[in-house]
Amino acid sequence: MRSKDILKSALLQYNGTLIIVSHDRDFLQGLTNRVFEFRDGKIKEYLGDIYDYLEQRKMRELSELERNSETKKTLCRIQPQTIK
Numbered sequence: 599m600r601s602k603d604i605l606k607s608a609l610l611q612y613n614g615t616l617i618i619v620s621h622d623r624d625f626l627q628g629l630t631n632r633v634f635e636f637r638d639g640k641i642k643e644y645l646g647d648i649y650d651y652l653e654q655r656k657m658r659e660l661s662e663l664e665r666n667s668e669t670k671k672t673l674c675r676i677q678p679q680t681i682k
Contacts (some may be wrong), residue, residue: 601610602622604624606628606629608620609629610628610629610675618630623648623652624650626647626648627647627648627649628647629647630648631646631647632644632645632646633646633647633648633650633651635651635655
């Protein structure tokens with residue numbers, strides 16, 4: 599058994615609260631039930647494990663891209679009229 603697996607097993611048996619900082623998605627899988635993202639001076643909470651977080655973040659980013667695209671389309675329609 600790898601040392602990472604031994605550590606994960608021990609953490610899963612712990613009955614308290616843990617704050618884990620890791621970029622290893624496989625290590626985090628099944629270990630967390632909440633993820634906090636620190637970005638652009640803000641903290642956002644996501645419920646679920648690391649893969650739930652990644653999916654939720656992807657959906658949020660796609661939604662933002664759609665909103666930005668719609669805003670650009672609207673501006674392109676409005677702008678030529680205001681120039682005349």
